[in-house]
Amino acid sequence: MQRDPEAWENPMEFQPERFLRDAGKGDFQENSYNFLPFGSGRRVCPGIPLAEKMILYVVSTLLLSFEWNLPQGTTLDLSEKFGLVSKMQQPLIAIPIAKYSSLEHYL
Numbered sequence: 001m002q003r004d005p006e007a008w009e010n011p012m013e014f015q016p017e018r019f020l021r022d023a024g025k026g027d028f029q030e031n032s033y034n035f036l037p038f039g040s041g042r043r044v045c046p047g048i049p050l051a052e053k054m055i056l057y058v059v060s061t062l063l064l065s066f067e068w069n070l071p072q073g074t075t076l077d078l079s080e081k082f083g084l085v086s087k088m089q090q091p092l093i094a095i096p097i098a099k100y101s102s103l104e105h106y107l
């Protein structure tokens with residue numbers, strides 16, 4: 001459903017900016033079933049309120065605090081393998097390098 005070309009333009013392309021262009025389409029609480037990162041219906045994720053509040057904070061802190069590198073000699077491979085949920089064909093190994101020398105900056 002989330003890759004339905006009738007609902008999404010070029011659904012197989014990674015275009016996070018599509019949610020900025022048409023913010024309404026990124027509403028995962030509506031009932032259009034175009035976008036279901038948290039599932040839907042009776043078994044919908046009960047952690048939505050916590051995730052909504054925390055995800056930006058957690059991701060931005062990780063990006064701000066560390067430089068992320070791939071292991072030497074590897075390249076980023078975003079191909080997927082088929083399954084009940086999407087998984088990467090090659091598991092991602094990302095190496096965090098602390099940006100700041102003093103622990104105080106992380107507290």
Ligand code: HEM
Pocket residue numbers: 036037038039040041042043044045046047048050051055
């Ligand atoms: C970005 C963060 C998260 C994503 C993308 C996510 C996604 C999902 C999805 C897709 C489901 C399955 C829904 C279905 O079966 O239709 C689910 C279920 C569930 N999630 Fe999350 N979730 C997130 C965060 C959380 C958090 C923070 C909590 C708890 C603090 C949580 C607790 C649960 C529980 C308990 C279920 C099982 C609900 C049931 O089967 O009745 N999730 N989540």
